[in-house]
Structures are given as structure tokens and as C-alpha cells.
Amino acid sequence: MASVNLNITCENLSLIQHQRCLLRSLNLTFHEGEAWMILGENGVGKSTLLSVLAGWQASAFGVVKLADQVLHQINGKDRAKTLAWLPQQDEYPFPETVMERVLSGRHPYQSKWHLDSEFDYAIATDALKKLDLLPLKNQDLSTLSGGERRRTSLAAILSQQTKWLLLDEPMSQLDIRHQQQLISIFRACRENGQSIIAVGHEPNHAQAFASHVLLIGTDGSWQAGSVEEVLTAANLSKIYHTEIEAWEKNGERRFVPCLSR
Numbered sequence: 001m002a003s004v005n006l007n008i009t010c011e012n013l014s015l016i017q018h019q020r021c022l023l024r025s026l027n028l029t030f031h032e033g034e035a036w037m038i039l040g041e042n043g044v045g046k047s048t049l050l051s052v053l054a055g056w057q058a059s060a061f062g063v064v065k066l067a068d069q070v071l072h073q074i075n076g077k078d079r080a081k082t083l084a085w086l087p088q089q090d091e092y093p094f095p096e097t098v099m100e101r102v103l104s105g106r107h108p109y110q111s112k113w114h115l116d117s118e119f120d121y122a123i124a125t126d127a128l129k130k131l132d133l134l135p136l137k138n139q140d141l142s143t144l145s146g147g148e149r150r151r152t153s154l155a156a157i158l159s160q161q162t163k164w165l166l167l168d169e170p171m172s173q174l175d176i177r178h179q180q181q182l183i184s185i186f187r188a189c190r191e192n193g194q195s196i197i198a199v200g201h202e203p204n205h206a207q208a209f210a211s212h213v214l215l216i217g218t219d220g221s222w223q224a225g226s227v228e229e230v231l232t233a234a235n236l237s238k239i240y241h242t243e244i245e246a247w248e249k250n251g252e253r254r255f256v257p258c259l260s261r
């Protein structure tokens with residue numbers, strides 16, 4: 001999609017699920033080049049918002065624009081060249097190898113009768129390498145562990161080579177080393193000109209890779225801004241209804257919940 005800027009803009013966006021109002025009147029621009037993390041309690045509407053930003057689900061009220069175009073008016077293939085969406089659950093209903101799955105990220109660039117090219121294979125192989133999956137490339141998805149499956153979905157997203165990565169709980173099921181690896185990948189993606197909106201449950205991940213955060217409250221309220229301004233112990237304690245402290249070591253901030261025994 002040729003365009004000067006590929007910002008994602010929410011204009012007066014409200015989300016409703018089964019007659020319950022979740023997020024209210026979101027007016028916010030996700031600028032190209034930024035990395036956002038969306039935080040909030042279970043059920044506040046984080047996944048719903050991400051699926052609306054991906055164009056998968058329509059919003060109840062308001063508009064989402066990509067650059068200056070209403071998201072729903074952009075044809076699916078062009079949208080898929082700009083926005084890659086990782087849903088919360090990995091669903092693999094049919095027999096498929098890891099490589100086949102990762103190559104599916106190349107579909108937006110292929111015509112109906114196109115066979116995967118050497119170029120597609122090279123991109124998929126690179127994504128597999130980045131996520132330590134090369135030795136599993138010929139394995140059927142049904143034989144993978146949960147974390148391996150998650151990394152396969154992430155590799156498919158990377159091979160889509162989009163400007164925006166919309167990631168719903170990308171760290172889920174990953175062990176600590178692979179979480180660290182993914183944070184490095186996110187940093188490299190940003191250096192490469194890609195932008196990220198990730199849903200998660202760990203404020204320290206936002207601290208590690210995000211430039212901005214969107215905090216969503218259980219009453220549909222929201223607060224958005226830079227990590228430095230908005231990701232604070234006071235704001236996190238408020239949205240999670242739990243006391244959270246900020247600790248600092250070697251100039252780095254970490255958020256720790258005050259667990260009572």
C-alpha cells in the first residue's frame with residue numbers, strides 16, 4: 001500500500017460485546033514507528049480492540065482509519081500487506097507443517113495459482129531461524145508444544161513483512177529465554193521501520209520494548225501516552241486494583257506487585 005504515513009487512527013471508537021460497553025470513546029493515533037502495549041484486567045476489551053484494529057471485527061461506534069482511509073474500505077489483500085494480526089489463540093484445524101504455516105504469511109503477496117517462490121522460502125526460513133524453529137520446519141503442527149506453536153504463529157506474522165504488527169499476547173506460552181528473544185526481535189523490527197501494537201499482561205514487557213502504552217480500565221476509561229509518562233506504579237495499581245510498586249536497579253525500572261502472604 002503506497003502511502004506517506006500509515007498511522008492508525010481511532011476516532012470516537014467505542015466497543016460493545018453482547019450489550020456490555022467495554023472501551024468508551026477512544027480518540028487516539030498510533031503513529032508509524034511507535035511500539036504500543038495495551039494493558040488492562042481480563043475482560044476489559046483488549047483483544048476486541050486489537051481485532052477491530054486488524055479489521056477483523058467491526059466497531060460498535062466510531063471509525064478506525066489506516067492513513068486517511070477507513071479501514072473497512074481497504075481491500076483485504078492490501079490490508080494484509082500492511083497489518084499482520086496475531087490472535088490470542090493459535091488454531092490449526094488441518095494437518096500442516098511448520099514451514100507451510102510460516103509460508104502462509106506470504107499469501108497476501110501471491111496470486112491465486114502462485115507457488116511459493118525461492119524468495120518466499122528465504123523469508124520464511126529467516127523467520128524460522130529468528131524463532132529457533134528451523135529444526136522443526138517439517139514437523140506437523142499437531143506434534144508441537146504450546147510454546148513451539150506460538151513461535152510458529154509469530155514466525156508466520158514476521159514473514160508477512162507488514163508495516164504494523166498487531167499481536168495479542170505474543171509472549172503467552174513462551175519460556176523466559178524465548179520471551180527475551182522476542183523482545184530483541186521487536187526491537188529489531190522497530191529499527192527496521194515496523195510498528196507494533198501488542199496486548200499483554202506484563203508491564204515489564206512494555207518497559208522493555210514499548211514506546212507507548214494504552215491502559216484500559218474496567219469502567220471503559222482509558223489512558224494513553226509515552227511509557228515514561230503513563231506506565232507508572234500509580235496508574236498500574238489503579239487499573240489492576242492491586243498495589244504495584246516500581247523498583248529501580250542500575251537505572252532500570254521494574255514493576256512488582258505487592259503480594260500478601
Ligand SMILES: Nc1ncnc2c1ncn2[C@@H]1O[C@H](COP(=O)(O)OP(=O)(O)OP(=O)(O)O)[C@@H](O)[C@H]1O
Binds near residue numbers: 043
Ligand atoms: N463472542 C463473544 N460473545 C460474548 N461476549 C464476548 C465475546 N467475545 C468477547 N466477549 C466478552 O467481551 C469482553 C472483552 O473480551 P476481550 O477478549 O476483548 O477481553 P480482554 O481484555 O482481551 O481479556 P483477557 O485479558 O482475558 O484476554 C469479555 O467480558 C468477554 O467475555
